[in-house]
Amino acid sequence: MRTIKYILLSCMACLFLSCTKEFLDRKPIDFLAPDNFKTENDIKEAVNGIYRAYVSDKNEPIYTDFIVDNGYFPDYRDMWNRTYNNETSYIVNKWSRDYKVILRANTVLAYIDNVKLPEATYKQYKGEATFLRALAYSDLSFFFGGVPMRLKPEGLEDANKPLSSNADIVELVLKDLEDAAALLPVSYAASEKGRATKGAALAIKARVLLYNKRYEEAAAYCVKVKALNYYKIMPDYKTMFLPEGEAGNLETIFDMQFQTNALPQGLSNSWYDRFYLFSGYQVSHDLYEQYYSTNGLSITNSANTLYNPAVRTSDLVAPSTYVLNGGYDNRFQNRDPRMHFSIVVPYTIDSYNATTKAPGVFYPTDKKAANLTSFRVRKYVEYTNYNVSGISGVNPIIIRYADVLLMEAEALVEKGGYDQTYVYSLINQVRQRTSVMMPKVETAEGTALSPEALRNVIRHERRVEFAFEGLRIFDIMRWGIGTDTYKDLKGFNPAKLTRFASTGIVYEITTALARTPFDASKGYLWPIPKTELDANKGIN
Template sequence: MKNKILSIVIIVISLASCQDDFLQRPSLIQLSEESFWVDADDAVEGVNSIYNAYYQLNNTFTNYGMLDDFSDISYQTWSTGMTTGQYVAYGSFFSGPWGILYKGIYRANTAIKRIPDISMDESLKSRLMGEAKFLRALFYFKLRDYFGGVPIYDTPMNYDEAYKPRNTVEQVDSFIVQDLTDAIDLLPSGYSSGDAGRATKWAAMSLRGKTYLFGQEWEMAAADFDFVIKNSGRDLHPVYEQLFNFKWEDNSEVIFDAQYIMVEGFGNRCDITYGNRNTKTGGWQRTVPTVKLIDSYEMADGTPFSWDNFETINGEAFDPSNADDWAKEDLVKEIFNNRDPRLQQTVVVPWSTFIGEGGKTLIYKWPQDASDSECFVSNFQAVYAWRKFVHQGDENSQRYNSPNNIPEIRFADVLLMYAEAKNEQSGPDESVYNAINRVRARVSMPPIPEGTKDEVRERIRHERRVEFPGEGLWYSDIRRWKIGVELCNHDVEGFIGNKLRTRGFAEREYLWAIPSSEIDLNPELTQNPGWE
């Protein structure tokens, strides 16, 4: 932890030089040419400032369940525009990420331009260039994911020079791949603990594979993922739930993540947005998992879950819309306890326990009684609650500064992306089944049965759905697979059938709107379909 704090202190220094007045400077290049980039310390600080833009973006997305709130697996209890399909192109939701990502690109471009001219240790110089290229590629990948084709800027520019038209998605992908190919050659395989969180060659190769995957270049994607699986030394962390608690950070599964600490201004907002009122930090439950997510977790034997398989003590079918049925503790426990273990390691379900402030064990009783000191009380009626990313007991005392890192790429993702790419390339083979079943075996779930290409595709999609909820991957998945309209137009309900909101997903939402404010400044930009 102390090592991570030292890394953040360096970022603070860099921000004093290049963040506070970033938007106000008439000449963005002037700072880099006259006031900075003199020695190795400047180079390290300048690259650290690129990471800061990445952390800032992720912290913004924690407000929306890392964007999974705009899918069918989690629900945004506050904002409504992007969850109902009625958002507008001039909204700050689009301009905020666009600005942060291009700020990071500007910083990366500056580092890539200036570092080669600094007299410093050549191995450190190469590493920093690799980090800058990796981060620039990551920012362009996210722009491509959310907006499609975007203008490519590869040098630091003044704002009055930023008037390029949009490049095509294929051109953006090619640019990303070239940056990552360069980064693979420049970056080390790993670091000492003092530099935990920096990009490695395995992060660059994994992201290059992901870029190929999004571009449906299946053979290239599978080759990159296969190389990472066989050569990186990474492996699945043995306990799934520990992946989302700072006590086990920087474990063998992490390939790249956003790093945070329990210090004001340098943590993330997960405890306040994912957390609930029973925690020490008094979470808001701004994001909550949906009934559709919970019902998708299989039984422990690998068979699909169905409410029809459960009866009350009177021999009647369990009716989830009947609040009285939820009061039957033993029956409800039976429904949830014999399921895929990831369910209760991810979500607080009725009649399960949660460690509240002061280490007090609470039970999610139904019906809820706020006057019962032993009752877990949700912020909203009859909703599930996140366990993932939420500190229990007194682990975190900083309401807005959770120290949990947020994964960008973990080894489980590489395994499942390999399985997807290989299955799409040539159908299921032994390596596809091995990759999927390796993820399932971590939580003692049985292997999947052999099937056709289409059947295995659905198994891979199911596995991604229950392995990564709340991490933001599913929202990107349903958009690249073009299944958002199919999945996300329905009433969102609590677990007793109470309507919370009507969820909407329009065809246009497969890509976000180019911010209207950017089009006003740059007439060369064109709008995405449906957002005109």
């Protein structure tokens, strides 16, 4: 790394913003040197500076779904095609973001003992800094493997740092998360919502253990999260990803906090722009097919009598009154409700007039220059932004309770010797939230499933439950299924999905974009950025 200044972002409260995000309602005005850490407020602002570093790359973590098999966006083509190198911006940005978090956390941890603080406050701030450092190192470990281990504020004299083994990085992460869990509270007042908690530390530790195939320990830490008796499956899947659903959301364990209509302060993101105003973010046909019918059967299963591919042409074409009244084409009816909460399928409402608030219909042919698959993203889209860009306040979720339940189920199956009824119950809790109510495992897939069959059930559930949450890339890499998943982008040909009866409606599955075949010899790890290799002579 190049010279690292001992500086941290100092922030001030920003007026007129919601008190529910008070701790992140900050406007950057200055940088504070550690020798000026004298008061509780100085430490608080320094800790807030770590959070600001964590959310500084606003692509994270959602964009990774568009470099795997869930979708595509042209700007990510090198990442999607795995033709990246150590100068590709997304690789450089991930490395830079994570080390910015680490170095700010290290500074707080190095100087916090110099400031007199109430015991509870001291534990909280130290716990937050420790947790965020672990979060950054866990990200580096997964994507890069062994990386330089930096545990204190460093200057130019410490620039040359050799790579620590991935095993050592993982052990550091696990220790930091254990320490953080011991220091952090279970919850905060509403004004401090979004800060790291005990549950976040335990849940991320469970994830790290699972990803490193330490299944018995992973299951145990999932149980520890549940034992807090704080988190639960929220009934409404759709609003969990929108600002309107934040109040009382006890499923989200940790997320990246943003604020609606706070662009001047840098506290809004652009996911509304990307998914709604842009058409280039497109969803793969492969993901679309994963959303089963409400009888629990795949739409490719010949025994599925609920799936009807017949086209309702007269109902769909302009003026599309049937669609504007909430209707779907036959093939999109009786499907897993998470599909319509997550994806915009052809001939559905996907816009609202900024003046009249009247709904508009998605005709794929109108977007064919930019969208090649005829599917768009609905999750995270605040339609009430009414075409105003850069003001989205959606909070990308890092980990939520549904993940804890499915991680525990996976860990138990991989460990072996599990109670099948108990594992079924974990999956069913996710499937049967009030707004989803997909059939239970024993009803849809059957009883007495083999471990392999149950593994496939869990993997499928993760695919549809966590679409566009940035988890798919981790699942592909840790399961080693690149050959099966890094394939051509397919979709419905948008030119055949028109708005006029005279031109007709044909759902023609086509290859929208060819992909370079997966090269197993290349592996999954990303290359260490050239900027780091140039600056750090400790790396051979």
